[in-house]
Amino acid sequence: MRHYTLCLPLLTAFASQAADDYDLQRARATDTERWRCNACEPYQGWHGDVGLGVGYMNDDGASRFRNWVPTNYDQGMLGTLNTDLDYRGEGSEYGHIEATDLGLKRFSVATEAGRYDGLRGRFEYRESPYYWNRGVSVYQGEEGVLSAGPLTPFDKETLRKQVSLGLKFTPKSPWQPHASLRHETRRSTLTGYTSTLPGMGPMPGWLPIPQDQKTTLMDAGVSYLAKGWLVDLSYYGTLYTNEHQALYYGSQANPYLNDRAYEPDNDYHRLTLSGRRSWDRQSLTGRVMMSQATSSGGLNPFANTPVTQDNFNGRVETWQADARWLNRLSRSLTLKASAEHHDRQDKSDRQVVIGKLRPPTDRSHTKGDLGATYRLSRAIKLEGGYLYRGDRREEADRRETDLHTLYVRGRYQPVGPWSAGTRLSLSRRTGSEWLGDSGGTPTLRQYYLADRDRAELRGDLTWQVNDPLTLTAEAWWAEDSYPEPDIGRSQDRDYGVDLSASWSLPEQLDLNLFLNQQWIGSDQQHAYAYAPDWAPYQTRVRDEISTLGLGLTKRKVLERDLTLGLDYSYSYGRGRNEASAGYDYPDLTSTLHRLSGYALYQLDERQALRVDLRYERVSGEDYLYLGEEANLGEWNQHYGGYFGGVSWLYHF
Template sequence: MKTLQFHINKPLQLSLIALAISASIAPALADGYGLQSANRDNAKVEKWQCKRCTTSSGFSGSVGVGAAYNDASDIHFGNTSGTDTDGAVGHIEADVNYRSATGYQTHIEADKLGYDTGSAKIETGRPGQYQIALGYRGLANYDTNAALSPYRNSGDQLVLPDSWQTGATTGQMPTLDNDVTETTLKTQRDRFLLEADYKGSFYKADINYQHEKRQGKRAYSGNLLTNSAMLAQPIDDTTDELAAKIYFNGKGWLVGIDSSFSQYKNDHQAVNWNSAFTPTFGAAYEGQSAASPDNKAYRVGANAQLNGNGHQVLMNLSVASFTQDQAFLPATINGPSPVLPTSNLDGQVDTTDMKLKYSGRLARGLSVRARYDYSDRDNKTSLNPYPQVITDSYYAGTAVNPEYDRTKQLVDVGAKYRFSRSIYIDGGYRYDHNDYSDLDRDSLQQNTLYAKLNYRVSPAWSAWIKATASDRTGSAYNAVTTTSSPSNPYLRKSYLADRERQEYKLNVAYSGSEDFSASANVHANFDDYDDTQVGLTSVDIQGYDISASYRVNEDFNINAYLNQDWRDSEQAGSTNFGLPNWYANTDEQSTLVGAGLDYQNLFDSKLNLGLDYSYSDGQSDTDVIQGLTSPYGDYFAEKHNVNAFAKYQLAEKMALRFDWIFENYKDSDWLNQGLAVDSIPNVLIFGDLNHDYNAHYFGLTFSYQM
């Protein structure tokens, strides 16, 4: 369980940090005295054989089978339990190793296999020489099973009942209440993996293949002129990825080549739907919108690493190409379609990426680093005038497809100086430069300075503070006018606007004993869009984290954590395509609280217990000021979660585990809070999609130790 992992992983994390620090210092202090420098020419290594060491062969590990009862009327609980089945569900668990007498090893693992989010993997080979693995993993996202809609899926078509009667508004559809049914919105991914690697005396090669199939339904908006309907768009696509690489290494160097190929295929070429409304103008009885097209991607990269005498250089160069040549759909299915300039996009985007990194020690206590990144996106797709059909209803002229080319460069230089064993300072300078095409600005530049002071107050206490300041500016801001919806000339889009940013972080940690550890940090960010009249003008973020774990004794561990964040943002808007005449303030807050315990070896070392509790709450309040202050409605999500288990050792090799999950969850979005399918006259919606439920999961797993 997640909260228990903190107690287990925290000492390891501290050990890795200590190891990394000692590894960076040791060569400077003990050059020539390491084990690698020892003279072994006269050593009689044949006498080093371990007389008492034995290599066991055969099976080890455990297998298990489980049954559970999932009491959840809302499938959203499946994001916690791993399944949306309401009622009984079974699964398989395994963690089995097989070792042969000749050194071959096979590992089989399975976790909740049988659930939508189950996984399994089998790996075999000779460790240190070669490995082959086959794997499966399920991923799922559960949105709602209460979306109300009169539409039914029929292949690529979303159709209305045969008895459907259209209306000018949703309130004038006489059979609407009788025809709506609950529709499930969720996405299921099934990933299948094949991996193989081989290690030689001076090289290593591996190959990976992954096939992913995705199915489900998601919310989609189908528009015809001034009318719109929420639709459950079907999802049925696959993605195949193949990657291979080979690396050669020697003393102080490593070079390699890696390549990859991916292909995306969509079984649905378009979303087609019958209009639920009486046509406003003309005869738009149906709508059609293109789905994600099939596409391919290729990538080849070269890597090199050189190191020696405290210096290291890393180099990477890669090129990639993304293509898409699926045939176009007609510009409209309502009336004669304007002529398209070509039968398919024949799209191609090429990218080039290069990275150079250097790090080294210049003197005792002083190390420096430098980094240069270059990235270029070149759209080679032909530019053509394409007809613009608004909501599949009327022709609105032509527009040329933009290129959206981009070239990005980054330079980062820094240094670290250690004053003593207890104090060091780390700082640097970063420069980002971006060149764009077809955006409101041709270029952006950002300069950043950062510094960090680390102080180990005592063997038990440590602290560090970090400050960052950055300033983003760019070329003249010229609003794009090539689209059918030009921007307000006073508007500054937040990702392109001038911005001054300040960031501060403070961390304090205690690790004075193996039994108790704790840490706390605070952070604050301040963004000022100082040259924006219309758009986002400021964002302030503050927060803190506190966590601690305590080992009461060898069998009893407890932990707790608390996190809170606040985000305040301000923006200015305009209703008359000019200077601002309304303003909005948004206050967001999130809280996460949790505690857990782990009690082992109860009842003559036969019973282990675990309990985790977590509470999370996120909310957003927005006020719009235009003469009068108009607050938005509720927008929040709140969850209480209890996760408990008890594992009892029935016999030497048999155990029974009981799991219980309880979740109390509710959220609200003012956009559809309390609305019915016909609450908006010209929009047929899914109804109120907010969640409010209590759900339980009860599971029993029988395991056998091999």
């Protein structure tokens, strides 16, 4: 018998094993003492980060700057506390404590504890303000009654306070229940417009509207998970209460001369059954939702309005069903289909004001989507489909509208440094006959109801020039055309380009640049209702927005544990209005410069110092408020706010 050279050593080895009566039962256990990975042992106890900071802020007299640095005052010192701590116990026991920006007006505190494979709970409290610039008003007062007096400044702002509780149980079974509760209060001062000021005559002015609202949100449900499918039954509800029913305002002699209604108390309840089934290369997802919203508001506080009953009872019932199917027929071809129907029935009181009948507001819509994705090769993928949406609005001049859309998308991504994609969509909206019974002119075409043809084209390109440098570009163009522009919008355009570049050197430098340029325009047809021939004329609105920015992070500065970061953004907006007859309104302009920087120095393995700087300059001109500063206040934006601070960070 002939043996190959490789077989000879193998035969020799097997022969020696047979001579020693080799078998698995006599084999010695492998020594795994050195296999142990000490670095992978679970860490128990607390670990995380704590930071203490102090700083100085000046908003330059513009409370809007405080949206970036939220404080209680225009300028002065401030302090902050930030923590992010985690606890690991035995088994799946864990805990988490997080505090963000304690010391500022916008802050949050949250804690979570439990077991990953059992019961766990979460508690969170947060406050979130929002600021507009100040105004002036002749109206002052409290408890929902305002009377006229001298012009007095006021702050337009809102403050939300939110408390959240959450529970989730993950047992060793397919059932997974969950529940959460959230309570929110909102106190704010908003503005309403008035065309006459007591003691000053007919001129524009602000009416400060105090708000005091409370909302409770509830969410509970249970999920059942099994191999290949999932079912979930959940409930969601909200309870809303308003501390005020009406706002009264007038002169000192009669502060109840005028009144405005607040949003009435209301509640909302929704029940949802959803599921997902997966088999082979297919999946089916479906959902059914039923909801009801009710409200009740007293009508007696409005003495100036003749009513037929003491209360308004509102009730809206909604149901929705949707489904989505996905089938991957092969490695190259995937089919998808989806459908949705939404129905809203308004069962509220219709006649509560004498001489007026509120129109019905029942609405419904139906959606459909058919599409396919085909991969021609490893580098080329094509996608196309058809979308449909049908709407029915009982109160509209045109009860039914139908929107049909065809789209195609392509992606080219070879094995190389660049990739490209494009998307083209064409749509047409038609509908039922115009009723023309709303009291308006039958030639008026509301833009959201009128026939419309739309074309949209998008494209993007990414180029990996080399390891550190990447360039991306995206451009789009869209145009809407309204074929029957008797009175109303006739054409819309939206086009622009996004450019960006990133340069990254690991452990050294990150640099990002971006540029956005967008143009938006619309043409509208107008007419004079009292002219014999309607005297038609046209207006053209043009908006231009430019945005550019820079982001820089430099590590190991001066060969030390020092990191520097810089972010700068600039935006400019301009709005123009051109009319073929009548008055050409002045341009609207807005300019924003925003600069932020930081320096982070690592003192040792656990401690670090961080310095932060922020600066924002805003300038805006709206002709509507020019010349009205005496009775409206500084409503246009002109300020330069800044902030500086230092923080001590500790890691344990």
